[in-house]
Amino acid sequence: xxxxxxxxxxxxxxxxxxxxxxxxxxxxxxxxxxxxxxxxxxxxxxxxxxxxxxxxxxxxxxxxxxxxxxxxxxxxxxxxxxxxxxxxxxxxxxxxxxxxxxxxxxxxxxxxxxxxxxxxxxxxxxxxxxxxxxxxxxxxxxxxxxxxxxxxxxxxxxxxxxxxxxxxxxxxxxxxxxxxxxxxxxxxxxxxxxxxxxxxxxxxxxxxxxxxxxxxxxxxxxxxxxxxxxxxxxxxxxxxxxxxxxxxxxxxxxxxxxxxxxxxxxxxxxxxxxxxxxxxxxxxxxxxxxxxxxxxxxxxxxxxxxxxxxxxxxxxxxxxxxxxxxxxxxxxxxxxxxxxxxxxxxxxxxxxxxxxxxxxxxxxxxxxxxxxxxxxxxxxxx
Amino acid sequence: xxxxxxxxxxxxxxxxxxxxxxxxxxxxxxxxxxxxxxxxxxxxxxxxxxxxxxxxxxxxxxxxxxxxxxxxxxxxxxxxxxxxxxxxxxxxxxxxx
Numbered sequence: 001x002x003x004x005x006x007x008x009x010x011x012x013x014x015x016x017x018x019x020x021x022x023x024x025x026x027x028x029x030x031x032x033x034x035x036x037x038x039x040x041x042x043x044x045x046x047x048x049x050x051x052x053x054x055x056x057x058x059x060x061x062x063x064x065x066x067x068x069x070x071x072x073x074x075x076x077x078x079x080x081x082x083x084x085x086x087x088x089x090x091x092x093x094x095x096x097x098x099x100x101x102x103x104x105x106x107x108x109x110x111x112x113x114x115x116x117x118x119x120x121x122x123x124x125x126x127x128x129x130x131x132x133x134x135x136x137x138x139x140x141x142x143x144x145x146x147x148x149x150x151x152x153x154x155x156x157x158x159x160x161x162x163x164x165x166x167x168x169x170x171x172x173x174x175x176x177x178x179x180x181x182x183x184x185x186x187x188x189x190x191x192x193x194x195x196x197x198x199x200x201x202x203x204x205x206x207x208x209x210x211x212x213x214x215x216x217x218x219x220x221x222x223x224x225x226x227x228x229x230x231x232x233x234x235x236x237x238x239x240x241x242x243x244x245x246x247x248x249x250x251x252x253x254x255x256x257x258x259x260x261x262x263x264x265x266x267x268x269x270x271x272x273x274x275x276x277x278x279x280x281x282x283x284x285x286x287x288x289x290x291x292x293x294x295x296x297x298x299x300x301x302x303x304x305x306x307x308x309x310x311x312x313x314x315x316x317x318x319x320x321x322x323x324x325x326x327x328x329x330x331x332x333x334x335x336x337x338x339x340x341x342x343x344x345x346x347x348x349x350x351x352x353x354x355x356x357x358x359x360x361x362x363x364x365x366x367x368x369x370x371x372x373x374x375x376x377x378x379x380x381x382x
Numbered sequence: 383x384x385x386x387x388x389x390x391x392x393x394x395x396x397x398x399x400x401x402x403x404x405x406x407x408x409x410x411x412x413x414x415x416x417x418x419x420x421x422x423x424x425x426x427x428x429x430x431x432x433x434x435x436x437x438x439x440x441x442x443x444x445x446x447x448x449x450x451x452x453x454x455x456x457x458x459x460x461x462x463x464x465x466x467x468x469x470x471x472x473x474x475x476x477x478x479x
Contacts, residue, residue, distance in 0.1 A: 001407050002390075012457060013460075014464070015458075015460035018467075041384055042383060043384045123437065126438050147383070149383075149436055150383065152417060156439065204441055204442045205441065234456065253452070255451070257442050257444055265416060266441065355383070
């Protein structure tokens with residue numbers, strides 16, 4: 001597959017790994033402990049485990065898995081709100097498949113569906129709009145989650161609904177923003193990080209520019225990365241090279257898709273349809289200022305939060321669950337008391353175990369006992 | 383959630399709704415291409431282009447020159463590594479009594 005296979009070539013990985021090893025040794029000469037680089041995006045976490053990249057790295061480098069999985073950070077109260085929408089008469093609630101098994105305070109969307117609520121999985125928000133078009137006597141709500149990668153698609157769908165004069169379609173908006181979340185993490189004194197691998201597809205929308213605050217105010221180098229194994233290794237090398245040379249900048253590994261200013265059409269749609277919330281609650285992380293979108297007042301007729309009465313309850317996380325610390329990168333999944341015992345992908349307690357992009361699910365699925373040999377993992381991907 | 387798949391635009395299927403037929407790994411799907419259309423890139427010019435498809439939308443064009451430059455750099459690094467490795471091996475062989 002073009003633009004995929006050529007970025008999985010094990011031969012090309014050798015040069016990068018050699019450089020990474022050399023830089024790791026150089027950087028840890030006068031450094032207590034390994035160099036810690038956070039990959040922000042859940043998609044990167046998934047790729048790192050799928051291709052066994054972590055086991056290819058020298059012990060001088062530690063990858064820390066960040067909060068960039070929108071399924072993982074959705075608080076229980078918002079799931080309860082989505083279920084409350086679905087339980088109202090004449091409503092069809094639509095959402096992406098990976099949200100279906102996330103536990104709310106009482107049940108998941110899948111359990112609510114089993115009990116009779118009309119909840120349907122869609123591949124695209126446009127499919128939800130199609131359902132609204134085909135069911136004029138029903139209310140169709142789309143439970144929208146995702147970072148800035150996904151938000152433009154829902155914004156464009158709302159604009160399409162407006163153009164068509166569709167009135168039985170609404171958005172339960174739970175879109176979240178990457179940079180405010182990173183700033184919240186960097187304000188935590190317990191978090192010791194040396195740099196970031198930036199999320200490639202969020203950056204395809206927002207551009208490289210918004211990360212300058214991370215480099216300038218917080219003094220952490222950033223390399224925006226694609227999702228194939230060579231992309232991730234190259235961006236890691238770029239961050240290490242910055243550290244070795246005493247530079248602190250935003251670099252872009254994913255130049256085939258990311259530019260400095262982002263995608264103008266997508267950003268324009270976001271600015272029209274959404275406005276930034278004063279704060280948004282993140283599961284495990286609490287309230288983060290200016291970290292989520294809500295519907296712009298001009299589009300309130302498409303706002304599920306205005307259309308339906310919702311409980312808006314805040315629900316505490318399960319006491320034993322360490323999702324919060326895992327999402328902040330201060331704990332590894334195996335340090336959670338319930339990891340792999342009470343909490344498994346079949347019966348998740350915390351959201352990090354639900355989504356395939358969650359750190360716990362990745363450790364569980366590709367855990368040390370079952371991990372393929374690094375060279376095999378890369379070879380198999382060809 | 384943020385994963386996307388490269389695909390190639392084969393045809394424009396609905397000009398009004400800016401929908402195109404995109405070949406994604408051998409599967410043809412209707413994809414909204416509003417995000418990659420502007421005055422400099424009209425709808426018809428998109429045919430043949432490679433795009434990154436995410437939840438039914440083409441979010442950006444894939445720049446073939448930039449992709450090649452990345453691969454060239456990685457190739458160069460691999461070649462340098464291979465040369466160093468073979469020099470090291472030769473030196474080790476020479477040093478052996």
